[in-house]
Every structure is written in C-alpha cells, then in structure tokens.
Amino acid sequence: MxxxxxxxxxxxxxxxxxxxxxxxxxxxNNVKMAMNPxxxxxxxxxxxxxxxxxxxxVIVVAVGPSQSQETLRTGLAMGADRAILIETDxxxxxxxxxxxxxxxxxKEDPGIIILGKQAIxxxxxxxxQMLAGLLNWSIGSFVSKLSxxxxxxKVTREVDGGLENIELVAPAxxxxxxxxxxxxxxxxxxxxxxxxxxxxxxxPEELGIDVSPRLEVLRVLEPPGRAAGIRVNSAxxxxxxxxxxxxxx
Amino acid sequence: xxxxxxxEHDNAALRPSTLNVVTAxxxxxxxxxxxxxxxxxxxxxxxxxxxxGITRVLKADDAALLDGLAxxxxxxxxxxxxxxxxxxxxxxxxxxxxxxxxxxxxxxxxISDISGIESEDTFVRPIYAGNAMATVRSNDALKLIxxxxxxxxxxxFGGGAPVEDISGGINAQxxxxxxxxxxxxxxxxxxTADIIxxxxxxxxxxxxFSMLETLADKLGAAVGASRAAVDAGYVPNDYQxxxxxxxxxxxxxxxxxxxxxxxxxxxxxDSKIIVAINKDEEAxxxxxxxxxxxxxxxxxxxxxxxxxxxxxx
Ligand SMILES: Cc1cc2nc3c(=O)[nH]c(=O)nc-3n(C[C@H](O)[C@H](O)[C@H](O)COP(=O)(O)OP(=O)(O)OC[C@H]3O[C@@H](n4cnc5c(N)ncnc54)[C@H](O)[C@@H]3O)c2cc1C
Ligand SMILES: Nc1ncnc2c1ncn2[C@@H]1O[C@H](COP(=O)(O)O)[C@@H](O)[C@H]1O
Numbered sequence: 001m002x003x004x005x006x007x008x009x010x011x012x013x014x015x016x017x018x019x020x021x022x023x024x025x026x027x028x029n030n031v032k033m034a035m036n037p038x039x040x041x042x043x044x045x046x047x048x049x050x051x052x053x054x055x056x057x058v059i060v061v062a063v064g065p066s067q068s069q070e071t072l073r074t075g076l077a078m079g080a081d082r083a084i085l086i087e088t089d090x091x092x093x094x095x096x097x098x099x100x101x102x103x104x105x106x107k108e109d110p111g112i113i114i115l116g117k118q119a120i121x122x123x124x125x126x127x128x129q130m131l132a133g134l135l136n137w138s139i140g141s142f143v144s145k146l147s148x149x150x151x152x153x154k155v156t157r158e159v160d161g162g163l164e165n166i167e168l169v170a171p172a173x174x175x176x177x178x179x180x181x182x183x184x185x186x187x188x189x190x191x192x193x194x195x196x197x198x199x200x201x202x203x204p205e206e207l208g209i210d211v212s213p214r215l216e217v218l219r220v221l222e223p224p225g226r227a228a229g230i231r232v233n234s235a236x237x238x239x240x241x242x243x244x245x246x247x248x249x
Numbered sequence: 250x251x252x253x254x255x256x257e258h259d260n261a262a263l264r265p266s267t268l269n270v271v272t273a274x275x276x277x278x279x280x281x282x283x284x285x286x287x288x289x290x291x292x293x294x295x296x297x298x299x300x301x302g303i304t305r306v307l308k309a310d311d312a313a314l315l316d317g318l319a320x321x322x323x324x325x326x327x328x329x330x331x332x333x334x335x336x337x338x339x340x341x342x343x344x345x346x347x348x349x350x351x352x353x354x355x356x357x358x359x360i361s362d363i364s365g366i367e368s369e370d371t372f373v374r375p376i377y378a379g380n381a382m383a384t385v386r387s388n389d390a391l392k393l394i395x396x397x398x399x400x401x402x403x404x405x406f407g408g409g410a411p412v413e414d415i416s417g418g419i420n421a422q423x424x425x426x427x428x429x430x431x432x433x434x435x436x437x438x439x440x441t442a443d444i445i446x447x448x449x450x451x452x453x454x455x456x457x458f459s460m461l462e463t464l465a466d467k468l469g470a471a472v473g474a475s476r477a478a479v480d481a482g483y484v485p486n487d488y489q490x491x492x493x494x495x496x497x498x499x500x501x502x503x504x505x506x507x508x509x510x511x512x513x514x515x516x517x518x519d520s521k522i523i524v525a526i527n528k529d530e531e532a533x534x535x536x537x538x539x540x541x542x543x544x545x546x547x548x549x550x551x552x553x554x555x556x557x558x559x560x561x562x
Contacts, residue, residue, distance in 0.1 A: 016511065017377045026381050038493075047347045095358045096432070100455055118493060122376055124361045126349035129319065133353035136422035139319055141346045144486065154427070159342040160440075160484045160495065162431040166318075168424045178493060179480060216360035218371065226518060229539035235552035238524065246522045248501040249444065249468060 001148075002113035003046040003055045005080065006101050006131075007062050009071040010121040015117075024218045035071045037075050037212055038116025040078075041176045042181040046114050048081040048181065054148045055111070057081050065089040069199060076194035077186030083199040088211060094122075096204075096211035098130035103207040105135060109171035110171065112153065117142050117175040128175035138168035143178045148223060250254075250278025250369055253329060254284045254303075255338040255347070258293035260315070265441050266339035268403035271300055273396045274337055275404070276366045280304050282333075283410075288315035288419055294412050301408040316426035319347045322421045328353040330391055334369070340395035340496075352393040359393045360385060364400035365525025378492040379514035399441060399519060401500035433486045434472075437461075440489070442471035445499045447490060447517070450477035451506020451527070451546055458483045460550050461505060462476055467557045472499065473517075475507045491516035506546050509534025527552075 005176070011017055011026075012034040018027045035043075049055040062068040062073035063082045074085035086100050107115060115128040124201045132139035140146070144163070145156035153168040158177045186194070204211045232238045251272040257264040267283065274281045281302065285294040286309040294308040309331070313321045326347070330336055338344035338350070340362040352359035364375030364382070371386045374396065389479035439445065448463040452458050458478070465472045473495070474488040490497055501518035507513060509525070509532055517523070518537055525538035528545045535541040542549060 011377070013512070017380045019381050026377060048376050050481050061525055093358050095356070096351060100352055120378065120492065122361075123378065123492065124359075126347050126352070126361060127357055128344060128348035130353035130359075132319075133323055133350035136421075136423075139346070139350065140424075141319075142342060157342075159429075160487060162485060162487050164429045165427040166424050166429050169422070177486075179474065179486065213387050214387060215360065216386045216388065218386055220376070220381050220383045223375070223379055223540050226523075226537045229523075229541065232542045234305065235556040237550065237554065239556045240540055241500060242522070244522070246501065246520050246539065 002047055002057045002059060004061065004062050004113045005042050005046045005058060006104060006113070006115050006127070007043060007060050007071055008036045008116070008119045009033050009062065009064055009068045010036045012117055013120055019220055019222050023221055025217065025220050027059045033067070033070070036119045038118055038120070038178070041178065041180050042114040042116050043075050043078050043080060043125050044183040045176060046138060049148065059084060059108060059110070061086070061101065063088055063100050064091045064188055068069050072199055073194050074186060076197045077090060077188070078184060078231040079190070082197055085199060085201045085208070087201055087203055088181050091189040092211040093215060094096070094124050094126040094130055094207065094211055094221045095214065097127050099132055099209045100204060100207060101127070101131050102134045103209055112148065112170065112172055112174060114176060117177055118244050128173050132173035135173070138172045140166055140168050140172060141175045142177045143174050144177045146174060146180065151225055250335065251280045251333045252277050252282070252335045252337060253333040254281060254283045255326065255336065255344065256283045257339055257341060257343045258297070259289060260287040260288065260290040261292040262276055262291050263296040266341050266398045267297065268300065269398035270337050270339050270396045271303060271368060271403045271404040272293060272401040273337070273363070275302060276333055277369055282307055284309065284329065286314045286322060287317065287320065288312050291502040291555065298410045298412050299455060300396070300410070301405045301511055303408060303410045305410055307415045308412050309415050310352070311360055312418035313418045317343060317347070318424050318426065318430065319350045320421040320423040322347050323350040323354060324421070325417045327354050327537030328377045330355055333391070335392045335394060337394050341398050343518035344395045347392055347394050348395050355391060357389045357391050357393045358387070360387055361395050362397045363394055364397045372453055375515070378511050379518065380511060397496060398494050432487050436465060437469070437471045439471045439473055439495050439497055440561050442497070443500045444468050445473050445497055446461055446470045446503045446505065447473035447474035447475070447507060448478055448483070448505050449490045449507030450481065452483055463556055464550055467554060502532050504538070505550065508532045509537065
C-alpha cells in the first residue's frame with residue numbers, strides 16, 4: 001500500500017510573525033521557514049507504517065513555490081521514499097489544494113492519505129476534510145491514534161468532549177493531531193541520502209486544475225494589543241482586586 | 250439573505266455553540282433556519298425552536314445521522330444549501346470536521362473561524378495563531394463559514410419557531426462510530442465558563458493538578474491546561490486551550506505555571522481579565538496579564554484557596 005502525505009512549508013512555529021507595513025499580509029522575507037508541525041507528525045506516522053510493514057511506499061507532496069522543495073527534502077530525509085512538487089506561486093487556497101491533491105491521488109492510488117489537521121499559517125483546518133469529500137473517501141480528522149487492520153482503518157479522534165473512536169473503510173483520508181506521535185529528526189546521513197531520492201515536479205495546468213482564488217484578502221492587521229497590567233504580591237491582594245476592582249469573582 | 254445554521258447537539262439537547270452561531274447569522278440577515286440533523290433528535294430540535302429570532306428548525310431524523318459522521322452529513326448539507334446565501338457552523342471539532350467536506354462537494358472555498366462580520370461577503374478571521382487578523386472577501390455565490398463561538402454572544406431563548414421534518418438519510422457507508430471516551434465533569438464547560446483556572450507544565454503531575462481543581466470548585470470555575478500539561482498526561486486532551494485546542498474567553502482566566510507561548514495565548518487572550526501565577530518574572534504570560542503574581546504556585550495556590558475560603562462571597 002502507498003501512503004500519500006501532503007506537507008506544507010510555513011513560517012517556523014517559533015518565529016513571531018510580523019504584519020507588513022502596507023497591511024497586505026505578513027512579512028515572509030528573510031523569515032525562517034519550516035515544515036508545518038502537523039505535517040511532520042503525518043510524515044512520521046507514514047514512515048512508521050512502512051517500518052511496521054503496513055505500507056510499502058511513502059510519497060510526500062507539496063503544493064507551493066519552488067522553495068517547497070526544501071520541505072519535501074526534509075520529508076525525504078525523515079524517511080519518505082519520493083516526493084512530488086506541484087509548483088504554484090502563491091500557494092492556492094485549501095479547495096484548490098484539495099483538487100490538486102485529488103489529481104495526484106487518482107494517479108498514485110494510495111491506500112491512505114495522511115495530512116496535518118491544520119497549517120499554522122492560515123489556521124484553516126480544511127484541506128484534508130475537503131480532499132476526502134472530493135474523493136468521496138472516509139475521513140478521520142484530528143486523529144491521535146491510528147491502526148490499519150485489513151480494509152479497516154481504526155482511529156481515535158480528539159474532539160471537544162474528549163475522544164471518539166471511528167472505523168473507516170479504506171481508502172481513507174486522515175488528519176493528524178499533536179499527540180499521535182513524536183516526529184523524528186533527520187540524521188545527517190539521511191539528509192545526504194535524501195538529496196538523491198526522486199522529486200518530480202508538476203504544474204496545476206498539467207493536472208488540469210483551476211487554482212484561481214475565491215477569496216480576496218482585503219487587509220491584514222495587527223490584533224488589538226493587550227497591555228500588561230499590574231503585579232500583586234499576595235493572595236489577599238489578588239482576591240481583593242478580582243472582587244472589587246475587576247468585579248469578576 | 251437566507252442563512253442556514255448547522256446546529257450542534259447530542260440528539261437530546263442543543264450544544265451552546267449553536268447559540269453563538271445564530272448570533273453571527275443575525276448579523277447577516279433575519280431569515281435563519283437551524284438544521285438539527287441526528288437520530289431521535291426531537292429533544293435538540295425542540296430546544297432549538299425556542300432560540301429567539303430564528304425562522305424555522307429543520308429536523309432531519311435518521312439513523313444514519315446518529316453520530317454526526319461527516320460522510321453522511323455533508324450530502325444533506327449539500328442538498329439544502331441551494332436555498333441559502335450562507336451556511337454557518339460552529340468552529341468546534343464538530344463544525345471543523347463537517348463543513349469543509351460540505352464546502353468541497355459544493356465547490357465553495359470555506360471561510361474558517363470568523364471572529365467578525367463586515368458585510369454579507371466580508372469577514373474577519375485570525376491567522377498565524379491570532380498574531381494577525383485578516384479581512385477577506387468571498388467571491389463564491391454561496392458562503393460556507395465556521396464561526397469562532399467566543400467572538401459572538403450567545404443568542405437568548407424565548408422564541409417559538411416551527412419545527413419542520415425533512416428527509417435526510419444518506420448512509421455513505423464509509424465510516425462507523427465505535428464509541429467515545431468523554432471527559433465527565435461536574436464543572437462548567439470550558440468554552441462557556443465565566444471563570445477558568447488553567448494549569449501548565451509547572452503543575453508537574455496529575456496529582457498536583459487536583460490542587461487546581463479544588464481551587465476551581467471554590468470559584469465555580471472550569472479547568473483548562475496548556476498543551477505541555479496535556480502532552481505530559483496530567484489532564485485529558487479536551488482541557489487544552491490554544492491555537493490547536495479550545496478558544497476561550499471567560500471573564501477571568503487564571504493561568505498557573507503556564508509560560509504564555511503564542512500558541513497558548515491564541516486560545517485565551519480574548520479573556521476579559523487574565524491572571525498569571527508564575528515563578529519566573531520574565532515569563533511572557535505576564536505581558537498579557539492584568540494581574541501578575543510572581544510566586545511559586547505550590548505556595549500561591551493554597552494561599553489563594555485559604556483566602557477564598559475565609560471570606561467567601
Ligand atoms: C503546532 C503547535 C501547536 C501548539 N498548540 C498549542 C495549544 O493549542 N495550546 C498550548 O498551550 N500550547 C500549544 N503549543 C505548545 C506551545 O508552544 C508551548 O510549548 C506550551 O504552551 C507550553 O506549555 P507550558 O506553558 O505549560 O510549559 P512551559 O513553557 O514549560 O512553561 C512552564 C511554566 O511554568 C512555570 N513554573 C514552573 N514551576 C513553577 C512553580 N513551581 N510555580 C510557578 N510557576 C512555575 C515556569 O516558570 C514556566 O513559565 C503548540 C506548539 C506547536 C508547535
Ligand atoms: N500547500 C500545501 N501543500 C501540501 N499540503 C498542504 C498544503 N496546504 C495544506 N496542506 C495539507 O493540509 C493540512 C491542513 O492544512 P489547512 O487546511 O491549510 O489548515 C496541512 O497540514 C497539510 O497536510
């Protein structure tokens with residue numbers, strides 16, 4: 001079985017993003033980029049499936065500018081077997097990404113597609129669910145436990161009330177949550193090896209997909225700031241402030 | 250504008266998220282239908298019918314809809330969508346699971362997690378863990394939107410809308426529900442609580458976390474946590490507040506042993522009052538706290554409890 005893992009290049013989670021002075025977006029120039037953290041978890045899970053013998057090939061796919069090759073190489077260095085870049089600039093919206101991924105899935109015929117639950121730039125939390133809808137496949141979203149048992153994929157999902165167990169008919173789309181696994185670091189020898197692994201590039205035109213945007217970003221602003229307040233030094237003082245000044249308890 | 254609100258419920262009763270979404274719908278128009286899709290969901294439908302200011306409740310009662318599986322729900326939403334200008338769902342795990350699938354099969358680019366409405370096609374939403382606010386205009390004829398519940402007040406009850414039965418049963422036979430492990434608690438729900446006491450890695454263990462629970466009970470508060478506390482297994486996953494957990498906005502949020510990473514702040518910085526108790530005076534949480542107390546939590550929490558106990562209001 002093949003496993004397809006769509007991965008996105010985003011601003012590193014440790015970087016404090018800055019809104020551009022002209023309010024057209026956030027500053028991306030000279031900013032450290034990395035693989036979306038949820039995508040790292042997705043890649044890790046796919047590699048573990050291959051190591052366990054449930055999968056025989058792991059393919060990482062990125063939609064984005066040519067720099068996304070770096071992200072794909074990271075996925076290859078973690079242990080993916082080959083990579084596909086669908087070159088677009090700028091990165092399209094989730095619906096268009098899902099359509100591109102569907103086209104790739106139809107070519108590659110994977111038994112399972114594992115995505116992150118959310119890309120930490122747009123915080124959209126859509127792509128996996130959309131892809132499952134377009135393919136008319138089952139969906140296991142926000143997954144913290146996953147096992148493939150023959151034609152059934154058993155998942156535990158993190159939901160607002162706790163945990164939920166679902167059994168999916170394969171092929172399935174999975175989106176992963178933080179607690180599914182702890183992604184590995186790529187070792188230096190594996191980083192070297194990754195340079196020789198195959199990376200194919202396609203375009204939306206080749207795949208016959210219209211990626212024109214449906215949304216127009218009118219402006220991007222700093223959120224309203226919160227000023228630091230005052231220091232208290234005792235429980236009495238804190239309780240007094242909460243009761244009589246803030247009047248919240 | 251005709252708006253369809255996808256109601257969140259457990260068949261017997263409505264979930265409060267629906268009330269916030271109805272308020273968002275009211276900012277778009279006055280013709281508002283609430284869909285209650287489930288199985289044996291009369292209880293939830295009747296409750297929804299009493300939300301003030303809605304037009305109708307559409308009740309789709311079918312065994313295939315019992316567990317709200319997206320594969321069975323999305324075709325139903327698609328079949329109804331033609332009658333509406335907007336379809337709204339809460340940005341809860343329920344809405345986030347369902348609505349993008351419906352959007353995809355309707356060929357609509359969903360707008361996620363809106364915190365503001367500027368006009369019928371223009372919305373404000375946080376991006377980058379709330380470090381930026383984007384105003385976006387949708388050029389799709391139909392809009393599918395998930396709503397950040399804490400950004401909209403809960404609608405009041407007191408109405409009496411009619412409940413109409415609609416057919417809905419599509420069993421896609423792609424997935425089956427196989428049980429749940431829900432966190433049971435007598436405390437208020439995190440997303441609607443007025444007071445939240447939240448603990449981080451500084452709590453050190455699940456045993457220590459019970460200190461916070463005692464404090465919470467004194468205050469009638471809900472208990473939350475940082476990702477670090479959840480990952481370490483001190484508390485269940487559904488306690489997590491943040492970019493990838495729950496978004497909360499209580500009257501007062503008391504952060505104990507939480508450093509204040511941007512991903513955590515993303516989930517709580519709209520709280521009215523923030524209290525931080527942390528032994529590190531450089532902790533970033535103090536930059537957003539209205540009341541900051543630099544203290545060892547193992548001394549501070551018992552003192553706080555004693556103070557609250559001695560002159561309880
Ligand atoms: C993709 C991604 C998503 C994430 N999503 C979330 C999310 O949704 N929610 C979330 O919370 N985090 C999230 N995180 C993690 C986040 O970056 C931080 O790692 C996390 O919030 C830290 O938790 P913490 O503050 O409890 O732990 P730490 O940062 O370790 O802080 C512990 C604090 O406790 C204090 N302390 C220790 N002992 C005591 C004591 N005895 N008395 C008083 N104070 C004490 C310390 O001074 C310190 O400030 C995410 C990260 C990533 C990469
Ligand atoms: N440009 C992209 N290329 C490849 N995968 C993507 C891309 N954007 C999103 N994804 C996948 O979809 C997941 C959810 O993203 P989103 O819906 O944008 O929050 C990510 O974790 C990725 O697995």
